[in-house]
Amino acid sequence: MHSCADNLVTDTPDDEFECVAHRPNSMSDKPLHYCPGCTHGIIHRLVGEMVDEFGLLDRTVGICPVGCAVFAYEYFEFDSIEASHGRAPAVATAVKRADPRRFVFTYQGDGDLAAIGTAETVHAAARGERITVFFVNNGIYGMTGGQMAPTSLPGQKTTTSPGGRDPALTGHPIAVCEMLSTLPGVAFAARVPLTSPKNVNLARRYMRKAIRAQLENIGYGIVEFLSTCPVQWGLTPIAAMKHIDADVIKVYPPGVFVDRVPDARAAPVGAETDAGSST
Amino acid sequence: MPVWSVRSERCKGCRLCVEFCPRHCLEISNELNAIGYYPARMHDAGKCTSCALCADMCPEAGIIVVRRKRKKKT
Ligand SMILES: Cc1ncc(C[n+]2csc(CCOP(=O)(O)OP(=O)(O)O)c2C)c(N)n1
Ligand code: SF4
Ligand SMILES: [Mg+2]
Numbered sequence: 001m002h003s004c005a006d007n008l009v010t011d012t013p014d015d016e017f018e019c020v021a022h023r024p025n026s027m028s029d030k031p032l033h034y035c036p037g038c039t040h041g042i043i044h045r046l047v048g049e050m051v052d053e054f055g056l057l058d059r060t061v062g063i064c065p066v067g068c069a070v071f072a073y074e075y076f077e078f079d080s081i082e083a084s085h086g087r088a089p090a091v092a093t094a095v096k097r098a099d100p101r102r103f104v105f106t107y108q109g110d111g112d113l114a115a116i117g118t119a120e121t122v123h124a125a126a127r128g129e130r131i132t133v134f135f136v137n138n139g140i141y142g143m144t145g146g147q148m149a150p151t152s153l154p155g156q157k158t159t160t161s162p163g164g165r166d167p168a169l170t171g172h173p174i175a176v177c178e179m180l181s182t183l184p185g186v187a188f189a190a191r192v193p194l195t196s197p198k199n200v201n202l203a204r205r206y207m208r209k210a211i212r213a214q215l216e217n218i219g220y221g222i223v224e225f226l227s228t229c230p231v232q233w234g235l236t237p238i239a240a241m242k243h244i245d246a247d248v249i250k251v252y253p254p255g256v257f258v259d260r261v262p263d264a265r266a267a268p269v270g271a272e273t274d275a276g277s278s279t
Numbered sequence: 280m281p282v283w284s285v286r287s288e289r290c291k292g293c294r295l296c297v298e299f300c301p302r303h304c305l306e307i308s309n310e311l312n313a314i315g316y317y318p319a320r321m322h323d324a325g326k327c328t329s330c331a332l333c334a335d336m337c338p339e340a341g342i343i344v345v346r347r348k349r350k351k352k353t
Contacts, residue, residue, distance in 0.1 A: 015348075016347055016348055017282070017345050017346065017347060017348060018345065018346060018347075018348045019343065019344070019345050020329055020331045020334075020344045020345065020346055021331035021334030021335075021342060021343060021344040022334075022343045022344075023340040023341070023343075024340070027340055031289045031339070032338070032339055032340070034338060035291075036291035036292060036293040036316065036338075037291070037293030037294070037295055037338060038338055039338065040338070041337075041338025041339055041340065042335075042336065042337075042338050044340065045337075045338075045340040048340070196299065196336075197299055197332040197335040197336060200335045200336065201335070230293075236294070237293045237294065237295055238294060238295065238298050241295075
């Protein structure tokens with residue numbers, strides 16, 4: 001538990017204060033190893049917040065990727081499995097089918113999800129697996145030293161495209177949400193740039209739906225976070241966010257691509273009336 | 280007055296909280312922490328409204344914001 005009282009000294013009784021922000025209880029107390037300002041840390045916190053909010057700590061299994069988030073399991077209090085590179089959707093499928101009461105999510109980078117793991121990703125979505133995918137798209141292989149990914153922007157300079165990505169040679173970026181949105185198994189797919197508190201809040205809204213797609217047995221849910229890799233992009237954390245808002249969203253338009261999850265508040269009221277009147 | 284704290288021994292000085300604080304109450308300290316970064320700190324607590332937008336942007340999950348409970352409307 002990361003309670004506010006442990007961290008703050010006040011001489012006023014506790015019941016007069018409320019905590020409006022603190023480390024989620026589903027997160028461990030270990031310091032994160034990410035580079036300064038990297039959005040991986042923000043997404044970890046959002047995952048922890050969601051597990052807290054839905055009360056899923058006891059039945060969550062997180063499937064961790066290969067990439068900078070390879071140690072993600074260190075930062076959470078729930079159970080996790082480390083999948084080999086790109087295979088997280090296959091591992092998640094196994095866990096979810098073996099024990100459908102579990103909440104199972106994968107946490108994957110773009111090199112993991114859209115390069116080596118493209119087949120696993122597409123087929124898990126095509127089968128409509130009841131899993132939730134948190135997709136950290138920073139358009140680069142962060143961990144291994146900033147090589148070009150299938151998601152890198154045209155013209156983007158990386159260690160393996162020093163003159164800028166040339167689509168004539170290496171193709172155009174893969175837009176994962178658009179690609180998966182043609183599959184009937186997908187219940188929720190949305191993309192959000194993590195570039196402001198407003199967008200962080202929007203990310204929470206999308207994550208709730210992607211989680212409910214699984215918990216309410218509707219289908220596969222994915223949230224794509226347009227994320228920064230300040231170090232491998234060679235930008236400050238703030239300049240990296242500005243780059244997303246100015247350039248990345250032109251290639252990857254934010255928005256909701258599939259939404260077959262009923263709105264949380266409106267649904268139960270209507271459902272009750274229907275049930276009552278139909279007999 | 281709201282109470283704001285950051286785990287300054289973990290802060291990597293990325294400046295995101297400083298940038299996104301709508302009231303400009305935060306700044307980067309001029310003293311290095313043990314892991315070699317200049318951490319963020321509060322410099323104008325009087326202006327802080329406990330909106331917690333800084334905490335939304337903190338990649339270290341290191342900011343805590345506490346405020347006096349609002350009186351319930353009856
Ligand atoms: C089977 C296999 N092939 C290649 C690698 C090398 N490798 C490690 S991380 C990585 C790319 C990670 O990129 P991404 O998924 O985008 O994560 P990021 O670090 O950007 O968050 C690669 C190719 C590996 N570990 N295993
Ligand atoms: S290399 Fe990039 S993605 Fe990896 S921790 Fe550093 S900033 Fe984040
Ligand atoms: Mg990446």
